[in-house]
Amino acid sequence: xxxxxxxxxxxxxxxxxxxxxxxxxxxxxxxxxxxxxxxxxxxxxxxxxxxxxxxxxxxxxxxxxxxxxxxxxxxxxxxxxxxxxxxxxxxxxxxxxxxxxxxxxxxxxxxxxxxxxxxxxxxxxxxxxxxxxxxxxxxxxxxxxxxxxxxxxxxxxxxxxxxxxxxxxxxxxxxxxxxxxxxxxxxxxxxxxxxxxxxxxxxxxxxxxxxxxxxxxxxxxxxxxxxxxxxxxxxxxxxxxxxxxxxxxxxxxxxxxxxxxxxxxxxxxxxxxxxxxxxxxxxxxxxxxxxxxxxxxxxxxxxxxxxxxxxxxxxxxxxxxxxxxxxxxxxxxxxxxxxxxxxxxxxxxxxxxxxxxxxxxxxxxxxxxxxxxxxxxxxxxxxxxxxxxxxxxxxxxxxxxxxxxxxxxxxxxxxxxxxxxxxxxxxxxxxxxxxxxxxxxxxxxxxxxxxxxxxxxxxxxxxxxxxxxxxxxxxxxxxxxxxxxxxxxxxxxxxxxxxxxxxxxxxxxxxxxxx
Amino acid sequence: xxxxxxxxxxxxxxxxxxxxxxxxxxxxxxxxxxxxxxxxxxxxxxxxxxxxxxxxxxxxxxxxxxxxxxxxxxxxxxxxxxxxxxxxxxxxxxxxxxxxxxxxxxxxxxxxxxxxxxxxxxxxxxxxxxxxxxxxxxxxxxxxxxxxxxxxxxxxxxxxxxxxxxxxxxxxxxxxxxxxxxxxxxxxxxxxxxxxxxxxxxxxxxxxxxxxxxxxxxxxxxxxxx
Ligand code: SF4
Numbered sequence: 001x002x003x004x005x006x007x008x009x010x011x012x013x014x015x016x017x018x019x020x021x022x023x024x025x026x027x028x029x030x031x032x033x034x035x036x037x038x039x040x041x042x043x044x045x046x047x048x049x050x051x052x053x054x055x056x057x058x059x060x061x062x063x064x065x066x067x068x069x070x071x072x073x074x075x076x077x078x079x080x081x082x083x084x085x086x087x088x089x090x091x092x093x094x095x096x097x098x099x100x101x102x103x104x105x106x107x108x109x110x111x112x113x114x115x116x117x118x119x120x121x122x123x124x125x126x127x128x129x130x131x132x133x134x135x136x137x138x139x140x141x142x143x144x145x146x147x148x149x150x151x152x153x154x155x156x157x158x159x160x161x162x163x164x165x166x167x168x169x170x171x172x173x174x175x176x177x178x179x180x181x182x183x184x185x186x187x188x189x190x191x192x193x194x195x196x197x198x199x200x201x202x203x204x205x206x207x208x209x210x211x212x213x214x215x216x217x218x219x220x221x222x223x224x225x226x227x228x229x230x231x232x233x234x235x236x237x238x239x240x241x242x243x244x245x246x247x248x249x250x251x252x253x254x255x256x257x258x259x260x261x262x263x264x265x266x267x268x269x270x271x272x273x274x275x276x277x278x279x280x281x282x283x284x285x286x287x288x289x290x291x292x293x294x295x296x297x298x299x300x301x302x303x304x305x306x307x308x309x310x311x312x313x314x315x316x317x318x319x320x321x322x323x324x325x326x327x328x329x330x331x332x333x334x335x336x337x338x339x340x341x342x343x344x345x346x347x348x349x350x351x352x353x354x355x356x357x358x359x360x361x362x363x364x365x366x367x368x369x370x371x372x373x374x375x376x377x378x379x380x381x382x383x384x385x386x387x388x389x390x391x392x393x394x395x396x397x398x399x400x401x402x403x404x405x406x407x408x409x410x411x412x413x414x415x416x417x418x419x420x421x422x423x424x425x426x427x428x429x430x431x432x433x434x435x436x437x438x439x440x441x442x443x444x445x446x447x448x449x450x451x452x453x454x455x456x457x458x459x460x461x462x463x464x465x466x467x468x469x470x471x472x473x474x475x476x477x478x479x480x481x482x483x484x485x486x487x488x489x490x491x492x493x494x495x496x497x498x499x500x501x502x503x504x505x506x507x508x509x510x511x512x513x514x515x
Numbered sequence: 516x517x518x519x520x521x522x523x524x525x526x527x528x529x530x531x532x533x534x535x536x537x538x539x540x541x542x543x544x545x546x547x548x549x550x551x552x553x554x555x556x557x558x559x560x561x562x563x564x565x566x567x568x569x570x571x572x573x574x575x576x577x578x579x580x581x582x583x584x585x586x587x588x589x590x591x592x593x594x595x596x597x598x599x600x601x602x603x604x605x606x607x608x609x610x611x612x613x614x615x616x617x618x619x620x621x622x623x624x625x626x627x628x629x630x631x632x633x634x635x636x637x638x639x640x641x642x643x644x645x646x647x648x649x650x651x652x653x654x655x656x657x658x659x660x661x662x663x664x665x666x667x668x669x670x671x672x673x674x675x676x677x678x679x680x681x682x683x684x685x686x687x688x689x690x691x692x693x694x695x696x697x698x699x700x701x702x703x704x705x706x707x708x709x710x711x712x713x714x715x716x717x718x719x720x721x722x723x724x725x726x727x728x729x730x731x732x733x734x735x736x737x738x739x740x741x
Contacts, residue, residue, distance in 0.1 A: 015530060016529045017528040019528070051721070054721065072542070079543055083539045085539075086536045086537070086539055089530060095523065095526065111517075111518040111521075111522045111523075113518050113522055113525075163719040163728060164719035180718070182719060186721060187721055209725045213720070213725045217727075225639040226639075241705070249717055251730025252728070252729045254730055255677065258677055259639050259674060269522065276704045277700075278539075279699055280699045280700075284543075291718060294563065294566075294660060295659035295660065297567070297714070297715055298712075298730060299709070299710035300673075301707070302708075303707075308666035308667075308671065308673075309601075309668060311672060312635065313672035314672075314674075322522065324525060328525035331529035331530060332530075
């Protein structure tokens with residue numbers, strides 16, 4: 001259990017008693033190195049920064065244009081936020097309702113306390129089918145728990161079918177973006193990977209995305225047609241109907257959800273929405289925020305096991321695995337739990353000046369960017385020590401761009417500030433002696449704890465909207481939050497900034513904090 | 516304690532007593548302003564579907580006219596084999612055709628097209644050997660250019676609209692709504708639903724959109740209006 005979660009910080013109401021945090025030894029919720037150290041490598045890789053800069057700028061523009069044409073966008077965000085708040089408040093009954101509905105429709109529901117248990121359940125279910133190969137459609141939850149490795153240990157090969165996941169898998173690499181996991185790879189690198197790892201690729205293949213996509217189609221086609229078992233995630237689960245929903249682009253999701261005999265879906269317990277009607281909000285918010293499209297090419301919704309006009313339609317065996325793995329630790333805090341509202345659109349990554357420069361790997365966890373900085377440490381626990389995830393709440397300039405674009409209005413900057421304070425509290429509790437850092441953070445708490453002062457700091461932090469022009473941050477940050485760089489109007493933070501901050505974090509100037 | 520009971524206990528304890536909950540505000544639009552069945556609504560749908568680089572063919576609303584349009588699309592794409600739900604086979608493709616022989620007797624000028632009515636027995640490999648699929652639809656959403664299939668008699672089971680490389684989808688005017696909320700209100704979640712917005716695509720390589728990965732690479736929507 002996290003050290004700092006026993007009490008209220010910054011006057012925020014604590015809801016209930018936290019569940020245990022996730023075991024960082026299983027799965028991919030924490031990296032090997034702290035953020036500043038990992039970021040330093042990324043910052044010195046100019047190819048990576050070019051790829052990221054190009055990709056995030058493109059997707060920002062696409063998102064802005066399709067969001068701009070929706071006259072009731074803000075009303076949709078308000079509804080999305082309120083539905084998720086309501087979901088969390090009623091999670092126990094909604095989970096039981098989901099279980100009842102899925103079961104009534106022929107599905108089997110499993111519960112997993114943690115990553116190891118979820119892996120064991122899925123492995124057992126695959127073994128029961130007698131198969132040694134499974135196809136997978138992109139799922140954050142199964143990456144989080146390290147399912148592919150667990151299956152491999154059991155002699156089961158998992159084929160990733162999402163093009164980006166395939167690039168990552170064939171490149172023996174880690175995903176670096178929620179939506180475009182291979183965002184760090186340029187087309188020529190992808191061509192190299194395909195030539196090296198894909199059997200039967202035409203050696204004359206060009207680096208035209210069209211040709212590369214065609215190669216992936218050829219590579220996966222037979223696998224889809226003969227697959228007996230598929231593993232998926234879920235974007236949403238509807239409590240009152242038992243419906244599961246997956247949004248995708250390529251059709252690999254439909255292949256996995258339709259052709260195999262057995263489907264196993266792994267889903268975090270927070271992915272619920274209460275009613276079928278609620279999807280009318282999220283099916284508008286998610287595609288526009290994530291890929292910047294009015295609608296993604298394919299959305300599949302299924303409820304248990306289906307027959308159409310009397311003939312079987314899709315997998316006739318369906319398992320749903322509901323995963324805790326630290327979510328109940330985050331759920332206990334009223335502000336912190338809003339991180340569980342996330343619908344994984346990745347808009348906050350694409351606008352984040354820190355993410356744009358460091359990429360996803362620096363965050364260590366499968367959840368990168370601003371949402372990762374508030375979600376990962378809550379799932380694994382703020383220790384107050386030097387665990388890599390302890391550094392994540394500091395991996396932000398608090399510029400507020402993430403909050404502005406978030407389709408469910410998660411106030412990421414406020415959660416970051418609270419987690420920083422928790423870190424300091426936990427550190428104090430470990431050392432029993434107030435450190436200079438603790439004093440500085442107490443000042444931060446002072447700023448954030450009072451509504452008037454917070455509003456003033458917030459105004460300063462968010463003034464000049466839109467804050468990011470031509471990809472540059474132009475926001476003067478109020479002290480004591482300006483520890484990152486003195487001026488925000490810089491083309492990129494020099495690597496020294498992270499290093500210096502980390503090295504000198506114990507010497508923060510408390511008097512500056514009160515200025 | 517079972518994993519189920521323990522997870523539920525943790526959730527209950529973590530949530531605590533947060534008091535009553537309030538119904539979420541729904542100040543967003545739950546219907547569009549374009550009149551149902553209007554040509555403006557059709558135009559919006561056509562524009563949005565074409566934006567995904569799918570093709571839209573307009574035709575009259577009678578069964579006769581729809582059959583002609585479907586056949587001409589299939590002919591222009593050089594299709595020689597088609598799978599469809601039995602109801603579509605009967606109504607759209609070969610109203611006078613001989614289903615048993617699999618040869619459409621109306622195929623005077625388009626060459627013989629093998630028509631396979633799906634009885635649920637076709638496996639993925641068989642479907643992979645068929646050029647195209649023809650279906651109806653349940654709902655079409657104009658603002659997003661989306662067609663929804665619901666496994667009904669004209670939509671068929673999901674595999675047949677997935678494996679063949681060409682999907683020809685007939686939309687009737689009374690199926691067109693303007694907004695996402697209107698569409699969801701018409702759909703039955705107890706059915707298997709597939710929302711289709713353009714042909715399959717990926718943006719995974721440097722975010723440049725490429726049409727056609729695993730799903731049908733060609734989508735033709737036939738919009739029938741009487
Ligand atoms: S926090 Fe908000 S913006 Fe970021 S991925 Fe989640 S839903 Fe999207």
